[in-house]
Amino acid sequence: AQSVTQLDSQVPVFEEAPVELRCNYSSSVSVYLFWYVQYPNQGLQLLLKYLSGSTLVESINGFEAEFNKSQTSFHLRKPSVHISDTAEYFCAAGYLQGAQKLVFGQGTRLTINP
Amino acid sequence: EAGVAQSPRYKIIEKRQSVAFWCNPISGHATLYWYQQILGQGPKLLIQFQNNGVVDDSQLPKDRFSAERLKGVDSTLKIQPAKLEDSAVYLCASSLGLSQETQYFGPGTRLLVL
Numbered sequence: 647a648q649s650v651t652q653l654d655s656q657v658p659v660f661e662e663a664p665v666e667l668r669c670n671y672s673s674s675v676s677v678y679l680f681w682y683v684q685y686p687n688q689g690l691q692l693l694l695k696y697l698s699g700s701t702l703v704e705s706i707n708g709f710e711a712e713f714n715k716s717q718t719s720f721h722l723r724k725p726s727v728h729i730s731d732t733a734e735y736f737c738a739a740g741y742l743q744g745a746q747k748l749v750f751g752q753g754t755r756l757t758i759n760p
Numbered sequence: 761e762a763g764v765a766q767s768p769r770y771k772i773i774e775k776r777q778s779v780a781f782w783c784n785p786i787s788g789h790a791t792l793y794w795y796q797q798i799l800g801q802g803p804k805l806l807i808q809f810q811n812n813g814v815v816d817d818s819q820l821p822k823d824r825f826s827a828e829r830l831k832g833v834d835s836t837l838k839i840q841p842a843k844l845e846d847s848a849v850y851l852c853a854s855s856l857g858l859s860q861e862t863q864y865f866g867p868g869t870r871l872l873v874l
Contacts, residue, residue: 650802682865689764689851689865690803736802747816748793748863750802 648672648741652751659727660759667722667754669737678740679720680748681711685733693735696720707731732758762786764866766852772872778840781869785833785854791815793863794827794837795851803851809835842873 653668671677678697682690694705701713711722720737737751765784773779785792791810795803806825808816812832820827824843829835839846849868855861 652802655800680862687867689867690853691865692862695862738802747805747808750804752800752802 648749650739650749650751652754654754656755658757662726664725665727669720671739673718676742680738681722682736683733729758766866770870774874776841780838783835783852789854791855792835793853797849844873847873
């Protein structure tokens with residue numbers, strides 16, 4: 647069965663420090679990768695996605711993720727975090743099996759300390 | 761553009777009672793999803809509709825859960841009878857189509873079963 651593993655359940659960092667949230671997925675011929683963010687008491691919002699083409703994808707608020715097929719990873723990075731980045735981040739993989747099925751990781755809670 | 765709407769936002773019931781959740785997807789989105797998100801875990805797909813037909817309900821506990829999307833627009837998810845382990849956030853999402861499409865999530869319904 648397809649699976650997504652987020653290696654860290656919680657990541658505390660100081661404001662303006664860099665951060666990396668790790669994500670690994672089970673290998674498949676056709677896979678699409680997403681990072682969603684969930685702010686407190688809100689629904690999930692798409693942060694960025696990889697469908698094809700350039701392996702480095704960026705969001706409008708400074709996050710980036712790199713698709714690494716050989717390591718089956720899609721780690722999320724930001725060079726300098728802000729207090730407003732405090733949220734839960736979910737990695738998800740879309741597998742084409744008849745129709746797209748989205749499998750989520752268990753989430754990483756990012757806490758930014760001043 | 762209006763987002764995915766869900767109601768109620770919160771519900772508290774006793775075990776063995778029944779409960780229903782409602783979802784109105786983004787206008788024009790053919791595909792609708794119901795997810796269950798247990799505290800500390802990522803969302804798990806329960807059922808996926810394409811218009812008013814079921815695409816995937818392999819993880820829906822059919823002895824107690826049911827869902828319908830009669831006119832291919834809004835949808836209801838029902839639990840009857842509820843168990844303690846059904847306490848979770850129930851998320852509804854929609855997308856334009858099936859393949860590679862971004863899923864847009866509603867705010868969720870938080871269910872507590874006592």
